[in-house]
Amino acid sequence: MHPVLKTLSILLLAGAGARVVQAAPPADAPLPARQAEIDAIVREISPQRIQAYVEKLAGFGTRHTMSETESDTRGIGAARRWIKAELERCGAGRLDVQFQSHVHPVAPRIPRPTEIVNVVATLPGTQAASKDRYYVVSGHYDSRVTDVMNATADAPGADDDASGTAAVIEMACVMARHTFDASLVFMTVAAEEQGLYGSGDYAAKAKAAGVNIAGMLNNDIIGSAHDEHGKLDNAEVRLFAEGVPPVKETTPALRTLLQTGGENDSITRQLARHVKETGERYVPGFKVNIVYRRDRYLRGGDHSPFLDAGYAAVRFTEPHEDFDHQHQDLRTEHGKRIGDLPEYVDPDYVAQVARVNAASLASLALAPTAPRDVKVRTANLDNGTDLVWAPNTEPDLAGYRIVWRETTAPQWQGAQFVGNVTAYRLDLSKDNLLFGVQAVDKDGNVSPATYPVPAR
Template sequence: MAALLAAAGAASAAAPATTSAAPATPKQPDITAQQAQISKILGEVSQQRIEGHIRKLVSFGTRHTMSETESPTRGIGAARRWIKAELERCGAGTPLQVTYDSHVAPVSARITKPTEIVNVVATLPGTQAASKERMYVVSGHYDSRASDVMDATSDAPGANDDASGTAAIMELACVMAKYKFDATLVFMAVAAEEQGLIGARHWAVGAREKNWNVAGMFTNDIIGSSKGDDGKVDNKQVRLFAQSIPATKEMSEAVRQLVATGGENDSLSRQLARHTKEQGERYVKGFKVSVIQRHDRYLRGGDHMPFLEQGYAALRFTEPAEDFSHQHQDLRTENGKVYGDTIDHVDFDYIAKVTRVNGAAMASLALAPAAPQEVKLRTAALTNDSTLVWKANGEPDLAGYRIVWRDTTSANWEGSKWVGNVTEATLDLSKDNVFFGVQAVDKDGNVSVATYPLPLR
């Protein structure tokens, strides 16, 4: 393909011969090398600690949202107190801030009486002034259920659904608390997922009301087993569910422009998924991040959905093939078949791999610059090349920008061009034939999520 022209220096091409040449584009930092800090973090993720967390969560008998709250050993109250105490213990001496996010949920379809819903939230503040208001959230839900979603007394171990996800985010919080990141990381054990995503929705709505900059959210829900209901083991991949455009009655102007330019596969969540797949597979060798182009499993949902409702980019991690006899089931044996979400059906090594994928994504996002803003494609003239413009990032360690592209039938980026620290560039590629994105890169080679360009009229 023809060489790219950086618009910041392009005017010199038409200048008289006596005019000095435009400065050369600075060399692109190495974006393919593994970052030492991220590799070290992932090396510290402990399968043994994850197993210990799951065993402790299962020991509470049931963690149903309306279960016992006063007992020190049984019910959701004991579970949340233990989660908070454990995060406080492992975060001692670090900047990790552990709090309860609590509210009383009124009577609803799955809540029979006003019930206190308590999320346990561990926040690791960012250290760069230009980035600390940008945050990335990772969650697992610590409540559990039996066959009857209203049964608050029967044993409901919830080993996979979702002690697995809760253990993963606790491990990440404890490991990552010892490190510094430009942006802020939030680790949440949320409640009342089984009763209608109540805990996550409360936090997401509050974040939007406070105008918090949640640049990405991951939920880990049912990441505990590598064996499907057919008995086959698949421990080499995880599903990552990513929404396209929201299924709303009315389109926002941004979504309308996305659809008008064929960018349905370039939503905020799809861009986040591409980044997560790339980073996860880079750092966790031999493990595939399989992006599923749906917001969740068919007609089902999870704690990322309230974030999607608020306009945030949000994704769901789930094992490759679920075994429904070990999910939302009373503990029992029928005709020789064992039912129930018990710990003997959990693969701790597999959970550790998914935890590392989460860690790679979270760390790379929090170390990288923000995704470029106000990215546009010039459309004033009919041309076969493409000129993109964007607003300059404000990070002090910014090195510059790269433009990425792919064929319109491809899911992942196929080509790229480093353009340096400019805010306009022209490529000898037709905007009619490919999809573009613009990424920001810092001096250490950390790369932002790509931003899809909307038309500049």
């Protein structure tokens, strides 16, 4: 018997026919199995290639959205053609690389109608039941200086956001050599600095077409391992994850989430938990700090349009931003160089963030989809919890895993594999704990959790 299946069978036998009677979640709840293929992907991420990508992007002088488009050596046109060519080269025969563009009308930061061009590389999934489920990872390749309308001054944009763009290119090139059940989209977008117009166009078109984007990871400003005082901090990254969306009108689904105390169990928070657990497992010693906000205080990024479209989306950002090396005219003040230059980017740190991304994407794309229609039966008053859900359709499904935590705990604390069933009862109180249901395949890949709603 496959060792993962043997482990799952042991867990099932321990739980089947008996109820979970512990008053508190166990500290040693079984984790999903570690996958050799994901380990290999993580090992293949190269800081040297990332550094070369950052230097190449900075070498285009400026990548301002309204900069030069005809030159082969300077401006955003040269940058996007190079990105497309590099993705085509490294993903030959595996990646479908396309320009996705639209002409944006005049806007506060767009003084004339301007073509906004994203570079989109898709790695199609290989499982019929999963290939129409997509996971998107992005970085923005445009840059700016102090004056956001200055399209001619040198704007190397090394940290913001050649670092994120380089990570996406590196992930695409590495992961194109592997196969996944679900589809992956590696995307570098333009016009982030002018108003999130590249990502906004992609998200709007995906929503209108009914594309099943099950998760989106945005990498923006992931290049610096030092704070503004020069202190090294290279063992952690921030992951911004929205809870309750700032909608004008509360939807029935959102109202149910609030009524049941699920403010921290939105699809985005579930994605963040999965990324943290997976990333820290495959990149030991590197911490993913989930920040319970859409983005930095009153700021935004390319995941925001995906959130607005109803998709789960998170943002990676270095732990401390140094604003002397971001959105700045190049200059020297009091002997200090100011500007977003490659010399201030640490490729080893970018590689660590890329490894967390890659491990998370691989885990998500290999795992089954998160269970649907998960509900808590509420017909009878009792101190247990009866969960039901719709069956998954993947042919390699092994069963389901129920997870739980205290209402004040950020991460799952307890877990039990319950087999290939669509209902299960736990002698743990729905009054005192929060629950989720995950799908598990025969290799031990585990989906994000789905928060249960009341069965009326």
